[in-house]
Structure formats: structure tokens, C-alpha cells
Amino acid sequence: xxxxxxxxxxxxxxxVRRADSxxxxxxxxxxxxxxxxxxxxxxxxxxxxxxxxxxxxxIKYLRPSLLVTNPTASSSExxxxxxxxPLLGTVIIALMAMAIAIxxxxxIAVWLSEFGRPTALARLTESxxxxxxxxxxxxxxxxxxILFEAPALGFLSQTSHGIVLGQSFFAASAMLSLVGLPMVVxxxxxxxxxxxxxxxxxxxxxxxxxxxxxxxxxxxxARPQLITGSMLGLGRVIGDTAIVLLLLGGTLTFSNANSTxxxxxxxxxxxxxxxxxxxxxxxxxxxxxxxxxxxxxxxxLIVLALNLGVDFTVRRSRAKxxx
Amino acid sequence: xxxxKPPPVKRLTGNEGVPLHQPIPDAHGNGDGNGxxxxxxxxxxxxxxxxxxxxxxxxxxxxAIDRMQVEELSVAYGGRPAVDSVSxxxxxxxxxxLIGPSGCGKTTLLRSLNRLTELTRGxxxxxxxxxxxxxxxxxxxxALRRRVTMVFQQPNPFPMSVFDNVAYVLREQASxxxxxxxxxxxxxxxxxxxxxxxxxxxxxxxPALRLSGGQQQRLCIARALAANPxxxxxxxxxxxxxxxxxxxxxxxxxKLREDVAVVIVTHNLQQAYRVADYVAFMYLGxxxxxxxxxxxxxxxxxxxxxxYVSGAFG
Numbered sequence: 043x044x045x046x047x048x049x050x051x052x053x054x055x056x057x058v059r060r061a062d063s064x065x066x067x068x069x070x071x072x073x074x075x076x077x078x079x080x081x082x083x084x085x086x087x088x089x090x091x092x093x094x095x096x097x098x099x100x101i102k103y104l105r106p107s108l109l110v111t112n113p114t115a116s117s118s119e120x121x122x123x124x125x126x127x128p129l130l131g132t133v134i135i136a137l138m139a140m141a142i143a144i145x146x147x148x149x150i151a152v153w154l155s156e157f158g159r160p161t162a163l164a165r166l167t168e169s170x171x172x173x174x175x176x177x178x179x180x181x182x183x184x185x186x187x188i189l190f191e192a193p194a195l196g197f198l199s200q201t202s203h204g205i206v207l208g209q210s211f212f213a214a215s216a217m218l219s220l221v222g223l224p225m226v227v228x229x230x231x232x233x234x235x236x237x238x239x240x241x242x243x244x245x246x247x248x249x250x251x252x253x254x255x256x257x258x259x260x261x262x263x264a265r266p267q268l269i270t271g272s273m274l275g276l277g278r279v280i281g282d283t284a285i286v287l288l289l290l291g292g293t294l295t296f297s298n299a300n301s302t303x304x305x306x307x308x309x310x311x312x313x314x315x316x317x318x319x320x321x322x323x324x325x326x327x328x329x330x331x332x333x334x335x336x337x338x339x340x341x342x343l344i345v346l347a348l349n350l351g352v353d354f355t356v357r358r359s360r361a362k363x364x365x
Numbered sequence: 366x367x368x369x370k371p372p373p374v375k376r377l378t379g380n381e382g383v384p385l386h387q388p389i390p391d392a393h394g395n396g397d398g399n400g401x402x403x404x405x406x407x408x409x410x411x412x413x414x415x416x417x418x419x420x421x422x423x424x425x426x427x428x429a430i431d432r433m434q435v436e437e438l439s440v441a442y443g444g445r446p447a448v449d450s451v452s453x454x455x456x457x458x459x460x461x462x463l464i465g466p467s468g469c470g471k472t473t474l475l476r477s478l479n480r481l482t483e484l485t486r487g488x489x490x491x492x493x494x495x496x497x498x499x500x501x502x503x504x505x506x507x508a509l510r511r512r513v514t515m516v517f518q519q520p521n522p523f524p525m526s527v528f529d530n531v532a533y534v535l536r537e538q539a540s541x542x543x544x545x546x547x548x549x550x551x552x553x554x555x556x557x558x559x560x561x562x563x564x565x566x567x568x569x570x571x572p573a574l575r576l577s578g579g580q581q582q583r584l585c586i587a588r589a590l591a592a593n594p595x596x597x598x599x600x601x602x603x604x605x606x607x608x609x610x611x612x613x614x615x616x617x618x619x620k621l622r623e624d625v626a627v628v629i630v631t632h633n634l635q636q637a638y639r640v641a642d643y644v645a646f647m648y649l650g651x652x653x654x655x656x657x658x659x660x661x662x663x664x665x666x667x668x669x670x671x672x673y674v675s676g677a678f679g
Binding site: 238240241243244245246247248249251253254257258259262263362 | 479481484506507508509510511514515517518519521523524525533534538539572585588589591592598
């Protein structure tokens with residue numbers, strides 16, 4: 043005991059300059075460090091510039107009325123209304139796309155991480171998910187237009203004179219779910235893989251099946267990663283424009299397929315904030331920059347709120363799990 | 366240092382060896398006088414210096430019930446043998462310690478007892494293990510693992526509350542039922558058996574990972590006991606713990622042997638000496654010697670055992 047104590051207490055020594063202080067580094071390393079600092083600060087500045095610019099512009103143009111009125115066609119910018127429908131469209135699209143992406147993403151991640159047999163199929167799935175993550179959304183959108191014009195999928199959109207339109211909330215959110223899916227798969231899978239194998243074995247060793255272990259031990263442990271992945275995926279979904287324009291119609295207001303309350307809307311076309319901004323940007327067809335700035339500001343607020351929400355939830359759920 | 370090839374290990378029925386109640390007359394014979402205890406390479410080396418120090422138990426457990434019987438068990442990983450034709454009995458009322466250098470197959474032998482080896486890709490085994498007379502290969506693995514539970518080297522509570530860690534074992538697979546209130550008694554009982562209840566009584570809802578390492582390991586023992594097993598397997602349960610927690614767990618192991626057969630794998634010879642009634646010394650997958658702890662540490666029959674327990678190799 044006394045020997046252990048003696049070896050644990052640090053020997054008294056005169057204070058010396060810490061060897062890892064950067065003052066002792068080679069010149070090239072110090073330049074590298076300086077460059078890293080410069081880049082870090084530069085990106086902080088860029089992010090701050092974007093936020094501040096849209097804050098200023100957005101507050102200048104954002105009126106509460108914009109949030110509760112619909113876009114209307116008019117030659118005067120004061121007469122063109124707000125962006126209620128695009129805002130609702132963003133919410134609907136986000137909910138529907140993530141309702142598909144989260145469960146299927148969890149399923150794929152669990153299968154890849156916990157089962158993964160046959161190995162060849164698991165590898166193939168992995169590559170496909172990676173490919174999907176790297177596919178530009180406009181390519182997915184183009185594929186979607188072909189897919190949803192198929193007569194068999196006509197029930198998901200409108201049909202006129204025997205021709206399936208292929209543009210609807212269903213079509214857009216199905217394709218957008220593929221944009222969010224890879225994020226969910228990647229993070230959940232990572233969350234499962236950092237759990238040591240002896241934790242799984244501890245569950246098997248009290249007679250639990252693999253399914254029960256996954257359900258009650260592994261997935262709860264991977265919850266912080268699931269939240270992070272879902273929010274990253276959600277961020278990409280609400281930020282996408284190409285799929286919205288090609289598959290949702292970009293019609294500024296909802297154009298219901300029929301009079302059935304919810305289903306009619308979902309089978310019809312509409313727009314989201316991104317589509318609205320695209321249309322109203324100075325270079326767009328609408329060219330009403332003040333509306334575009336206001337909408338961009340709202341979109342950015344949503345994204346910021348999501349980020350803060352994720353930070354908060356992840357921290358709380360980590361705290362619940364670990365300390 | 367020279368290791369002579371021993372005769373093949375003959376099947377042990379468990380009735381041989383030295384009765385626990387009688388101390389071996391010359392148990393301290395080799396260790397007296399020169400306590401340095403390390404062989405100088407040639408010839409038999411003196412016994413370990415710790416022989417004769419107080420052990421954990423006052424007396425042997427009055428009962429010894431045969432629970433498991435390992436018969437000619439061989440396990441190989443991808444054709445590479447890890448355990449070679451091992452036979453030994455596992456009894457309730459006794460603590461069996463598996464000792465031997467790293468890679469000698471002791472953990473594999475332990476994991477064979479609840480068929481955890483099956484989870485390793487490429488593992489294959491021959492021979493027979495019975496639990497209360499039934500071949501474990503014929504049992505459902507989940508049913509077997511509820512009767513033969515295990516505690517691991519690293520404390521690994523599940524990332525949930527203290528209560529839920531134990532309740533998880535009591536509930537059917539992934540079910541959330543029965544509810545908390547119905548399980549309170551059983552959970553507290555398991556925690557009490559593991560000697561943890563007094564420390565966590567007021568914090569049953571706290572995350573288990575907030576407990577100290579030693580408490581976490583006792584929670585893992587509580588979890589393993591909650592299934593009410595016949596056999597408890599411990600894979601180096603104290604190797605990640607401080608001496609005080611180790612002492613608590615060793616005391617617990619000795620107490621538990623009354624109700625449950627305890628098998629402990631340990632690297633720590635002193636620990637085996639302190640807690641075990643019987644010791645199996647394994648080397649390169651073979652069971653070199655199985656005998657009472659007093660005999661293994663005091664007067665081993667095999668030269669390799671003598672050299673290992675006296676620190677000549679390992």
C-alpha cells in the first residue's frame with residue numbers, strides 16, 4: 043500500500059515550460075496552426091455574416107401577415123400575399139419524409155450492424171446507401187417524375203385524361219425520404235457499433251434474444267445518435283429545392299386533387315419555403331426579393347431551432363443514459 | 366521450467382481430491398522459511414508465498430450438489446483448438462476457480478457452459494455438458510442462459526436505471542410487463558443478494574452508469590442473480606476494480622456459493638486462493654489439474670501446476 047502511494051504521488055520538481063507549448067514547435071507547424079486558426083475564424087465569420095444579413099433583411103421585411111396569408115398573383119409586391127401554404131408545405135413534407143426515413147433508416151442500420159448476413163448483401167446495401175447519400179437530389183427528382191407517372195402509382199397523385207401527373211406531396215416526400223435516409227442509417231449504425239460487444243453478450247447471458255437485446259438495450263443506447271441523424275436528415279429534407287420543384291409542382295399554393303380534406307391535399311401539388319424562395323429570388327420568375335428574404339429568414343429560424351433542439355435533446359438523453 | 370508432457374487427464378467424478386474440511390498436512394511445506402517462492406528454472410519450485418494466509422471462508426459449505434458436468438469438452442475456433450478434452454464437475458456449495466495463463470482456454474471453457482461460444486463465428490465444439498442431468502445442447506439457449514448466467518470482466522450495466530437493469534432480466538424478452546410495482550420486491554431481493562441494496566435503495570431510478578465501477582459490477586451480479594440461476598459464471602469479475610471493491614465482491618462470491626454454483630475465471634492466483642474451494646488449472650487448452658484449492662496451491666500433483674502457482678511462468 044505504501045509503495046503504491048509513493049509511486050502515485052508525483053515527484054517534486056521545479057516548474058518547467060510545458061513541452062507541448064506551441065512556442066517550441068517548428069516554424070512550419072506554427073504556420074500550419076496559424077492557418078487552421080485563420081480558417082476556423084473565417085468560417086465563423088461567414089456563418090455569422092449569413093445569419094446577420096438575413097436577420098437584418100428578414101426583420102426588415104417580415105410581417106406577421108406574411109405568415110398567415112397565401113401567395114396571390116399580382117404585379118405589385120404589396121399585393122402578392124404571404125407564404126402560409128409554403129410554410130405548411132415545408133412542415134408537411136418534413137413530417138412525411140421523416141416518417142418514412144426514420145423507421146426504415148433504423149431498420150437498415152440495425153440490420154447492417156447487428157445481423158448483416160449474408161455479408162455480400164450487407165456490403166451491397168452499404169454501398170447503395172452511400173451512393174444514395176452522394177446522389178444529387180435533382181437526379182432523385184428526375185427519377186421520381188418517371189416513377190410516379192407510372193399508372194400503377196396514379197393513386198398517389200392526380201390523373202387527368204388518363205395521364206398520371208406524378209406531382210404530389212406523396213411523390214415529393216417519398217423521394218425526399220431518400221435524401222434523409224442515409225443520414226439516419228449512418229448515425230444510428232455508428233451509435234450501435236460503439237456499444238461494446240460485451241454489453242450485447244451481457245444481455246444474451248441472461249437469456250435474452252437478439253431482438254429483445256436490440257429493442258431494449260441497443261436502440262435506447264443509440265438514441266442520441268438517432269436524434270442527431272434524424273435532425274441532420276430533416277435539415278437536408280427541408281433545405282431541398284429540386285425535388286420540391288419537380289415533384290411537388292412548385293405551385294405556390296396548395297392545389298388539392300379533390301375535396302377529400304387531407305388526402306386531397308396530399309395527392310395534390312403545393313410548395314415549400316425553398317420553392318417559394320427560389321421563385322421569388324431576384325433571379326427567379328417572381329422576383330420579389332423582400333418576400334424571398336422574409337421566407338429565407340423564417341427557413342433559417344426553423345433550421346436554427348432544429349439545431350438548438352437537437353443539441354438540447356441529445357444532451358438531455360445522454361445525461362439520462364450516462365449521468 | 367521444463368514442462369514434461371503429463372498423462373492424459375482422467376475423467377473426474379468430483380468425489381476424488383481432498384475433502385474440504387481436512388487441511389492438507391503439508392500444505393505449507395514448500396513455502397516455509399523462504400517465502401520468495403520463485404523457482405530458479407530447474408527442478409520443482411517452492412510453493413507460492415501466499416499459501417497459509419487467511420482465506421475468505423470460515424469453513425466449507427456443508428452441502429455440495431452436482432449441478433453441471435463437463436465431459437470431454439473440446440472447443441475450436443476456426444479449427445484452432447482452444448479447449449482440449451476437458452472434464453470436470455461444477456457443484457453448488459463450492460466455488461470453482463479456473464486459472465491459467467492467457468490463452469489457456471479458461472474463458473472459452475466458461476463461455477461454453479452457457480453456450481455463449483456459439484456467438485463466435487467459426488467456433489465448434491465436441492463433448493457433452495449437462496445441467497442437472499440434461500444435455501445443454503438440447504436446451505433452448507435462452508432457457509439455458511437464464512439458468513446459467515454470467516458476469517463479465519468489464520462492468521457492463523445497460524444504459525438504463527438501476528431498477529430497470531434488474532427488471533429487464535425479470536421481464537419476458539422485450540416486454541415492458543410486468544410493471545414496476547409488481548417487480549419491486551424481486552428487484553430489491555436481487556440487489557440485496559448482490560449486497561448493493563443498501564447503497565442504491567434511494568437511487569433506484571438513477572442511471573446505472575452513474576454508479577462507481579465496483580457498484581456497477583455488483584449490479585451486474587444482481588442482474589445475473591435476478592434470473593435465479595443454478596450456476597453463476599464470473600469472467601475475471603474484479604480485474605477492472607479497486608482492491609476495496611474486489612474485497613466486497615470476493616466476500617459476496619463466497620456467500621453466494623450456498624445457493625448457486627459459482628465458477629470464476631481469474632488471472633489472479635491470490636484471488637483464486639482466497640475464494641475458491643476447487644481449482645482447475647488449464648494450460649494450452651488442457652485441463653492440467655483439478656483439485657481442491659488447498660491441494661493446488663499447497664501440494665499440486667503436476668509439475669506444471671506447481672510451477673504456475675509459484676510464479677515460474679504465466
